Amino acid sequence: MKIALLGYGKMGKAIEKIALDRGHEIVLKIDKDSSDYNISDADVAIDFSLPSAAFSNISTCLENKVPVISGTTGWLENYDKAVDLCNEHKGAFIYASNFSLGVNIFFQLNEYLAKMMSNLSQYDISMEEIHHTQKLDAPSGTAISLAEGILKHTDKTAWKLDEAGTNEIPIVAKRIENVPGTHTINYNSEVDSIEITHTAHSRQGFALGAVIAAEWIIGKTGVFNMKDVLNLS
Ligand SMILES: NC(=O)c1ccc[n+]([C@@H]2O[C@H](COP(=O)([O-])OP(=O)(O)OC[C@H]3O[C@@H](n4cnc5c(N)ncnc54)[C@H](O)[C@@H]3O)[C@@H](O)[C@H]2O)c1
Numbered sequence: 001m002k003i004a005l006l007g008y009g010k011m012g013k014a015i016e017k018i019a020l021d022r023g024h025e026i027v028l029k030i031d032k033d034s035s036d037y038n039i040s041d042a043d044v045a046i047d048f049s050l051p052s053a054a055f056s057n058i059s060t061c062l063e064n065k066v067p068v069i070s071g072t073t074g075w076l077e078n079y080d081k082a083v084d085l086c087n088e089h090k091g092a093f094i095y096a097s098n099f100s101l102g103v104n105i106f107f108q109l110n111e112y113l114a115k116m117m118s119n120l121s122q123y124d125i126s127m128e129e130i131h132h133t134q135k136l137d138a139p140s141g142t143a144i145s146l147a148e149g150i151l152k153h154t155d156k157t158a159w160k161l162d163e164a165g166t167n168e169i170p171i172v173a174k175r176i177e178n179v180p181g182t183h184t185i186n187y188n189s190e191v192d193s194i195e196i197t198h199t200a201h202s203r204q205g206f207a208l209g210a211v212i213a214a215e216w217i218i219g220k221t222g223v224f225n226m227k228d229v230l231n232l233s
């Protein structure tokens, strides 16, 4: 498979290594200074760039009929436009806030727990995410996905960074050197607490998931997510 890497930072480099190990070829590496590029030699593109660059990169791929996987977070105000563009060009597109298998299992566990807790008003819910100090967006895309999963099953109406109202899920975002990504959901009552945590030990899991998604999307048309890729019900 001929892969274009859109973003050659920490994730782009981790993806390159895994893609080469799995027998793929990197035909294009785009980073901040490569404004004009020809994507059409690639079988698939993988975008891990910047919140400000992702939508433009994704649009270029879709307009040129190159299937695109995006893991960039913090650009979702344009997600619906990307979906429209994908449908208009009969392209193929996957965005995931987190490509690791472990987090995608954790997403399911989070919803299952939220459902069980939905009528137990004695428990207060809160969320914490911890990432490395170079991270540009807060809360993390993964924390937003987790909060959306909880909102489906509770009477809370929104998530909120830091101070939250009674109908909101409070999210605390911490930035600590070298932390690849830790997410905790806490239900606290006067008598006890229940906590679930996912801890990434490195970027390997994200990178492997992105390459697996790129392998999976070849030959397909439409907008998909990691549940489709991993066949999680
Ligand atoms: N979905 C996931 O599983 C997952 C996992 C890790 C990181 N991320 C997200 O991926 C993104 C990248 O993370 P990272 O740790 O590699 O960051 P990084 O800062 O190390 O790399 C981003 C790279 O994008 C480059 N860039 C700037 N402008 C660009 C442009 N116009 N086109 C292409 N590249 C451009 C930067 O120069 C930089 O090298 C972030 O949004 C992060 O939140 C997602």
Ligand SMILES: O=C(O)C1=N[C@H](C(=O)O)CCC1
Residues within 6 Å of the ligand: 073, 097, 098, 131, 135, 136, 139, 140, 141, 142, 143, 180, 181
């Ligand atoms: O390193 C990052 O940046 C990460 N971003 C994603 C997010 O915002 O959830 C996934 C975890 C790592």
